[in-house]
Amino acid sequence: MLRYKILVFISFITSLAIAQRDEEIRAYINRYRNIALEEMNQYGIPASITIAQGIHESGAGKSKLALGSNNHFGIKCHKDWEGKGYHHDDDKPQECFRVYDNPDESFRDHSKFLLSRSWYKPLFLLNKTDYKGWAYGLKKAGYATNPKYAEIIISLIEKYELHKLDVAENRQEKIITKDTAAQSDNVPCGNVKEINGCKVITYEVGKTIDDICKCAQISSFQIYLFNDADVRYSFKPGELIYLAPKKISSNQNTYTSETNTTYREISQKFGVQLSSLLRYNNKNSDRDVPQGTMVYLNDPVVISSIETKQIAIYAVKKGDTLYSIAKMFDMKPEDLKRINELEDGALSIGQTLNIAQP
Numbered sequence: 358m359l360r361y362k363i364l365v366f367i368s369f370i371t372s373l374a375i376a377q378r379d380e381e382i383r384a385y386i387n388r389y390r391n392i393a394l395e396e397m398n399q400y401g402i403p404a405s406i407t408i409a410q411g412i413h414e415s416g417a418g419k420s421k422l423a424l425g426s427n428n429h430f431g432i433k434c435h436k437d438w439e440g441k442g443y444h445h446d447d448d449k450p451q452e453c454f455r456v457y458d459n460p461d462e463s464f465r466d467h468s469k470f471l472l473s474r475s476w477y478k479p480l481f482l483l484n485k486t487d488y489k490g491w492a493y494g495l496k497k498a499g500y501a502t503n504p505k506y507a508e509i510i511i512s513l514i515e516k517y518e519l520h521k522l523d524v525a526e527n528r529q530e531k532i533i534t535k536d537t538a539a540q541s542d543n544v545p546c547g548n549v550k551e552i553n554g555c556k557v558i559t560y561e562v563g564k565t566i567d568d569i570c571k572c573a574q575i576s577s578f579q580i581y582l583f584n585d586a587d588v589r590y591s592f593k594p595g596e597l598i599y600l601a602p603k604k605i606s607s608n609q610n611t612y613t614s615e616t617n618t619t620y621r622e623i624s625q626k627f628g629v630q631l632s633s634l635l636r637y638n639n640k641n642s643d644r645d646v647p648q649g650t651m652v653y654l655n656d657p658v659v660i661s662s663i664e665t666k667q668i669a670i671y672a673v674k675k676g677d678t679l680y681s682i683a684k685m686f687d688m689k690p691e692d693l694k695r696i697n698e699l700e701d702g703a704l705s706i707g708q709t710l711n712i713a714q715p
Contacts, residue, residue: 378417385417386517392464394522400468400578400588401481405519406491407467409510418460421445427457430467431501437473472578473587474498475632475642481582482602486523488514546572549600553607553628556600560592573600585621585631585643597625604698605633607654614650619643629654656695673708686712 415423434453441456
């Protein structure tokens with residue numbers, strides 16, 4: 358009998374703790390949902406992901422780090438942090454974590470932190486309603502060491518229906534979507550031209566990034582993403598600003614630098630994504646390019662293939678796939694994708710493809 362009473366008591370205490378935890382999480386969601394929506398509209402990070410990460414990383418705002426340092430996302434100091442730091446044992450002894458004046462600063466820094474790291478940038482190409490893609494992408498990019506991190510985040514999102522926030526209409530979204538046309542009449546984009554098939558303008562004195570966003574009907578996070586720029590980067594008058602994603606290759610195979618420059622500057626000059634440019638030239642990060650350096654603007658393997666073969670045109674037929682066409686012409690599927698600038702393997706009947714023929 359005594360054992361039964363003990364088990365009942367333990368069950369009651371456990372249920373009480375679970376209920377209290379659930380209440381704390383719901384209170385956290387209500388407290389920070391608006392700033393998560395603001396960050397989604399400003400930077401494109403799903404509000405569900407931001408809230409779920411905050412719940413998990415901060416213990417719904419009850420962790421020592423959250424209470425003492427207003428750090429809700431477990432972001433460490435790193436070399437670029439100029440603010441205060443708080444040291445405590447984590448993956449390593451006495452690691453430094455960022456300290457904020459208030460929780461809202463932590464949410465904003467979380468957005469900027471993700472956008473400023475190149476390994477997170479592919480996530481910003483996902484739809485903001487793809488919370489599963491974001492969760493698995495964060496884990497793959499190394500945000501956390503817990504092997505179940507993605508599943509934990511997804512579980513929180515689905516249990517508390519946080520995904521509904523990702524499609525929520527709020528005042529800021531309405532301003533961007535419904536009033537843009539009226540605002541763009543008062544804020545002209547300037548002279549829009551094309552480089553490598555991409556729309557681009559020249560940044561002018563007196564114009565702000567917000568002006569360009571309103572005119573081009575894109576968000577500020579897209580401006581930084583399309584231009585391979587850190588959110589802390591300040592665009593200069595006369596600098597090119599892309600209004601759409603750059604291409605993965607150029608019509609020109611190589612470029613010999615006329616002055617001392619950088620790979621990003623060459624990326625902007627030719628409308629080729631910086632990540633592609635670095636891959637073609639065996640570099641892992643942006644760096645200086647001395648005058649007289651030859652830079653590949655296309656994959657050297659594809660350049661070699663094209664220079665030694667004739668180019669033929671093939672029209673896609675019913676039943677064709679990227680792999681069947683590549684096999685038909687003795688090509689690698691990835692080369693076929695690069696030559697035709699295909700971002701995935703989707704094809705449509707009648708679509709024409711460039712084919713390298715012997």
